[in-house]
Every structure is written in structure tokens, then in C-alpha cells.
Amino acid sequence: MKGTVGELGEFGLIRELTARISSTPAVRLGPGDDAAVVAAPDRRVVASTDILLEGRHFRRDWSTAYDVGRKAAAQNLADIAAMGAVPTAVLLGLVVPAELPVTWPTELMDGIHDECRAAGAGVAGGDVVRGETITVSITALGDLKGREPVTRAGARPGDLVAVIGWLGWSAAGHAVLSRGFRSPRAFVEAHRRPEPPYAAGPSGAEFGATAMTDISDGLIADLGHIARASKVRINIRSVALDVPAQMSDIGSAVGVDPLQWVLTGGEDHAIVATFPPETKLPARWRRIGEVLHPSALPRVTVDDAAWDQAGGWDHFGSPGSPGNPEPAA
Known part of the structure; x- marks a missing residue:
């Protein structure tokens, strides 16, 4: 037209x-x-x-x-x-x-x-x-189909933490686009068109998820919402996180540790949830950590240590988040 x-x-x-x-x-x-x-x-x-x-x-x-x-x-x-x-x-x-x-x-x-x-x-x-x-x-x-909503406030010490969907792909795609390239295409398309695992939300609820959220601001940031609402510490095991070889290649080309994208990149809209420890996870969910008693303030740790690198999106914070591009200067 x-x-x-x-x-x-x-x-x-x-x-x-x-x-x-x-x-x-x-x-x-x-x-x-x-x-x-x-x-x-x-x-x-x-x-x-x-x-x-x-x-x-x-x-x-x-x-x-x-x-x-x-x-x-x-x-x-x-x-x-x-x-x-x-x-x-x-x-x-x-x-x-x-x-x-x-x-x-x-x-x-x-x-x-x-x-x-x-x-x-x-x-x-x-x-x-x-x-x-x-x-x-x-x-x-x-x-809700007769179920109770799964909020961010239900995680309990002893629960396992699991995720379904891609992590860091949108951020890696943003890095590619920021440098004027259009490939690897899979990562660029992940930034342009996220593919949330819609059916996994209701499925997770049926399997007894105690807390759940989608990954819009970054894994650490969004798990932080659960940690604060549930008053717990959540520990992520980096060895359980999937870092594809092509993402590592992109990271090497732009000088970024790809784990940074996986932990803090937003807009993948994967789903992360906590489940009772005895839960047999639904298909395609991956266990990535556990819920612990808070040693001090509720927080998220990576391999039992604080993650002190920048990441996660705040609309009123610094511009240029991987998930929220600013116009090129």
C-alpha cells in the first residue's frame, strides 16, 4: 500500500x-x-x-x-x-x-x-x-485456567532453580548489530524477534513452580526480583549455563566475556523458575542453581560469589543496555 x-x-x-x-x-x-x-x-x-x-x-x-x-x-x-x-x-x-x-x-x-x-x-x-x-x-x-498465579514471592530455601529458553542471545545480537554486521544471523534474529517458550509457563505451574519470571532485564536482575520478593539468596552455577560456540566467537571478536551476556543480557524472554527440590523437571528445563537461606540481604550470587560486573536494565539508569539500544551517535 x-x-x-x-x-x-x-x-x-x-x-x-x-x-x-x-x-x-x-x-x-x-x-x-x-x-x-x-x-x-x-x-x-x-x-x-x-x-x-x-x-x-x-x-x-x-x-x-x-x-x-x-x-x-x-x-x-x-x-x-x-x-x-x-x-x-x-x-x-x-x-x-x-x-x-x-x-x-x-x-x-x-x-x-x-x-x-x-x-x-x-x-x-x-x-x-x-x-x-x-x-x-x-x-x-x-x-489462569483455575490455577493460582505463580508470583516472584514463593521461592523457598532448598528449591532448585531452572530455566527454559535462550539466555544472552539478544545481547549478543545487539553487539553484532552495534558494529554494523548482520551475522551470525541466529543471534541477530534473536534480538529482533525473541521466541518466548509460552507453553512452559503454564507447564511450570502444573509441575509445582514456587516462583517464576521471564528474563526481560537479565538473568541476575530478574532472579534478583525473586530473591527480594521471597527474601532468599539464589545461587547460579556458571557451569550449568549454556554458552554456544558462536556466542563465544562473537565475544572474542568484540572483547566481551560471553558469560556476561548470558547472566545480564535482557530481552530473550526465557523463563526462569524455582521448584521444590524433589521435582522432576518438565522437558527442556535446565537446572542452573539453588535457593538458599540469605546470609545477609536477599541477593543473587554466581558460584557463591557476588557478580560485580555491570549488567541488567534499568530504564532510569545508564543508557546503552544490550537489550535497549540507544541511537548511534
Whole structure:
């Protein structure tokens, strides 16, 4: 489609976006009315929201609109799964400049739709607004299916710590892109389009996970949330962490210990959880550590020592996090 968002107009853009989505059984009433209606059989709704800002969370010279759509949906749907819930629907808030080609928001919607389909969710509606900076806001909803939510506060001393999904791949991909390269492609694509293990959240809950979270800010940072909420110490064993050979090659090329990416790189949206010590872990989960009594303040250690290297993302901290690229100077 040719033309700009301004030439198409607000309602024309809405028509183009809504024409690109399909419904699911959970979305009882989708776009076209004052509000959507989403089924909530459990009588409780799990909800999460995130915002992606151009230049802060994505760059158009690095990622296509479709990539951004997949990523925007994935990071919210992963939060739903990490509570032990099944994703049901998302709502989109979109801010775009009038001069933006219409193809950008329509391809964005294609990405959102496809990621929702991968998670079993539907697009229930949203809003579009004119603004100077592209901003994508997603609200995701989920169903607990009669289970209690798995929070960050349930880890107990003696529990084992396990993870499912990739760690450090997005950060390694960011390092590649930052130096003007586009390969190894697997790591670049991991940065552009994370692949959360959606089914692992509800599966982990069924296997008795005591605490759970997705890896959005980095393994140490996100396990730190569990440690503080549960008032425990969590120890990670570095020997149990997977560092692929290609990641080591990237690290050697850019002068970074790849273990740094695995421990502190964000935006992979893997899921990490704690389980009772006798648990036989579900398929593809890997044990990486244990929950201990806190010796002082609740914290995360690596091989029983503090990890004192920089890492993890704080939106109000220093810019340039591997998971949250700043525009090139």
C-alpha cells in the first residue's frame, strides 16, 4: 500500500489494521465497538503492559516493522506465561507520525498478529494517535485456567532453580548489530524477534513452580526480583549455563566475556523458575542453581560469589543496555 499515515487518516488506518487480524474463541467481541469483550472463564484476568519507544527499544535501521510487532507482542505475552497463565488477547496503543508510510503500521500489525497466533492469543482492539516518535504499547491478557498465579514471592530455601529458553542471545545480537554486521544471523534474529517458550509457563505451574519470571532485564536482575520478593539468596552455577560456540566467537571478536551476556543480557524472554527440590523437571528445563537461606540481604550470587560486573536494565539508569539500544551517535 502506498501513501502515508496522514494521507490515509485515522479511521482509514484503523480499517487497515483491523483487516489484518483474526479472532480467537477468547475474543468474544473484537475491534469495532467502544470496547472489546474477552472471555474470562477463570473469573480472574492476568494483565501486563509494556511500551516500546523508537530509538530506545528499537531502531528502524536494525528491525523491520514486522520484527517490532513480533517483539512488542512477545515481551508482553511472555509476562502472562511467566505467571503460569495462558495468553488470551492483546490490546494495541500506537503513536505514529503523519508522514510515516502506511506500510510500516500495517506490517507492525502483521507481526503482532503472527506472534499472538504463536501464543494462542488474539488481537482484541486498540487505539492510534498522531505523534512525533513511534511508540508501541501492548496490553496482554491471560487466563489462569483455575490455577493460582505463580508470583516472584514463593521461592523457598532448598528449591532448585531452572530455566527454559535462550539466555544472552539478544545481547549478543545487539553487539553484532552495534558494529554494523548482520551475522551470525541466529543471534541477530534473536534480538529482533525473541521466541518466548509460552507453553512452559503454564507447564511450570502444573509441575509445582514456587516462583517464576521471564528474563526481560537479565538473568541476575530478574532472579534478583525473586530473591527480594521471597527474601532468599539464589545461587547460579556458571557451569550449568549454556554458552554456544558462536556466542563465544562473537565475544572474542568484540572483547566481551560471553558469560556476561548470558547472566545480564535482557530481552530473550526465557523463563526462569524455582521448584521444590524433589521435582522432576518438565522437558527442556535446565537446572542452573539453588535457593538458599540469605546470609545477609536477599541477593543473587554466581558460584557463591557476588557478580560485580555491570549488567541488567534499568530504564532510569545508564543508557546503552544490550537489550535497549540507544541511537548511534
